[in-house]
Amino acid sequence: MAGASRGPAAVPPLPALMRAVAQERYGGPEVLRVIDAPLPEAGPGEVLVRVIAAGVDRGVWHLMTGTPVGVRLGIGLRAPRERVRGREVAGEVVAVGPGVTAFAIGDRVFGAGHASFAEFTRARVDRLAGIPAGVAWEQAAASATSGTTALQAVRLLGLTAAGDPADSVPAAASKSLLPDAAGRRVLVTGAAGGVGSLAVHLLRSAGAHVIGAASPARLEFARTLCDEVVETGGEYGEARLRALAPVDGLVSTSGIRSYRMLCSLLADGGTAVLVGAEGGRGLLGGFERQLLAPLLGSRDGRRLRALTSVETPELLADLGRLLADGRLRVPIHGEYALDATADALRDLQEGRVTGKAIIRIGAEADAADRSPRA
Ligand SMILES: NC(=O)c1ccc[n+]([C@@H]2O[C@H](COP(=O)([O-])OP(=O)(O)OC[C@H]3O[C@@H](n4cnc5c(N)ncnc54)[C@H](OP(=O)(O)O)[C@@H]3O)[C@@H](O)[C@H]2O)c1
Incomplete structure (x- = not known):
């Protein structure tokens, strides 16, 4: 595994049971329980990861609550088929499934786990990368x-340095981890949130001038991240946003649902990337905005691009490099113990989380503590 750090190859015998955060029915954080669950087994193309830290991303909330209700068609109509929650994971490989050559026992990996709010999770190798030293x-x-x-959103903006022709984007973007966005003004809505705060950081590393939009409770935090902030909501929120036009790019992770409004904020040739927004109603909870954007495509030379994100090994490896060289730094709101996972989800929903919350589950194993596998 190139570029990643590797721990000791021997791990202690694995337990039969593990602690995990599970739910029997859809609902708020009150449905979560810490249970003893059987250890998962790594299937073909999978590894078993001892979880050291798990991220709390908004998708976990949607899976826990089964909202918008349209998602239940895929995850279980009456109750979630997968009872253990969690997706984002960083940890150590403790077993490899049949056919896996990309990772070995002891590798430090991160990516999307099957159910990461647990002491162990299985994970597909095509959703993982090594963690750089x-x-x-x-x-x-x-x-x-x-x-x-956030990285895909930043790349989809197709930014070039002010003065560069826009058709130089594909070549430039393919050669470097981030575009050269020097001199470009970019608006990020939900700038204090999980995706938003990371997009802000990446865009500033790319040289852009970043304006972060946030609601009043999160505005001060957004100010610590952005070049400039704008307060959303209230009587004049829309007018304050309009006063920012024209911007060269827009990453939408909260608020602004109207295509007309998005386009009206963009400069000629500008792009708005639609990531998502909370608070939507109906079967799809506002996700229809993502579905319709490609049909609208572009308006008057302004592009609307909907993002459907996937954690590929290539993207994760790029993120690892950006984390290692400091061009990405995740603002960590706080760490919660596994027993306090429900509190983390409650804080997320009640707007108390700025940046990202972490569930800290295991400790890094010390080589001296490990005995050879029986
Ligand atoms: N397209 C994809 O592939 C993809 C991938 C990841 C996430 N998403 C979606 O993108 C959006 C942003 O994700 P995230 O992880 O950044 O979410 P997040 O951290 O929970 O929230 C982002 C922003 O949404 C607003 N917000 C938070 N709680 C809210 C609530 N209960 N009601 C209304 N607004 C609320 C806040 O912005 P304000 O300051 O404006 O209030 C917050 O900063 C979510 O809708 C998520 O489901 C999509």
Whole structure:
């Protein structure tokens, strides 16, 4: 496994049971229980990871609550088929499934786990990458889903340095981890949130001038991240946003649902990337905005691009490099113990989490503590 750090190859015998955060029915954080669950087994193309840190991303909330209700068609109509929650993971490989050659026991990995709010999770190798030396567990865990989403959003903007022709984008973007966005003004809505705060960091590393939009409770935090902030909501929130036009790019992770409004904020040739927004209603909870964006495509030379994010090994490896060289730094709101996972989800929903929350589950194993496998 190139570029990643590897721990000792021997691990203690694995237990039969593990502690995990599970639910029997859909609902708020009150449905979560810490249970003793059987240890998962790594199937073909999978590894078993001892979880050290798990990130709390918004998708976990949707799976826990079964909202918008349209998602239940895929995850279970009456109750979630997968009872254990969690996705973002950073940890150590403790077993490899049939056919796996990409990772070995002892590798430090991060990415999307099958159910990571647990002492162990299985994970597909095509949703993982190695953690580069020097990158902290919580940074890796917190960026697995939110970071791959933010990185894809930044790349989809197709930014070039002011003065560069826009058709130089594909060549430039393919050669470097981030575009050269020097001199470009970019608006990020939900700038204090998980994806938003990471997009802000990446865009500033790319040289852009970043304006972060946030609601009043999160505005001061957004100010610590952005070049400039704008307060959303209230009587004049829309007018304050309009006063920012024209911007060269827009990453939408909260608020603004109207295509007309999005386009009206963009400069000629500008792009708005639609990531998502909370608070939507109906079967799809506002996700229809993502579905319709490609149909609208572009308006008057302004592009709307919907993002459906996937944690690929390539994106995760790029994120690992950005974390290692400091061009990405995840603002960690706080760490919660596994027993306090429900509190983390409650804080997320009640707007108390800025940046990312982490569930700290295991400690890094010390080589001296390990005995050879029986
Ligand atoms: N397209 C994809 O592939 C993809 C991938 C990841 C996430 N997403 C979606 O993108 C959005 C942002 O994700 P995230 O992880 O950044 O979420 P997040 O951290 O929970 O929230 C992002 C922002 O949404 C607003 N917000 C938070 N709680 C809210 C609530 N209960 N009601 C209304 N607004 C609320 C806040 O912004 P304000 O300051 O404006 O209030 C917050 O900063 C979510 O809708 C998520 O489901 C999509």
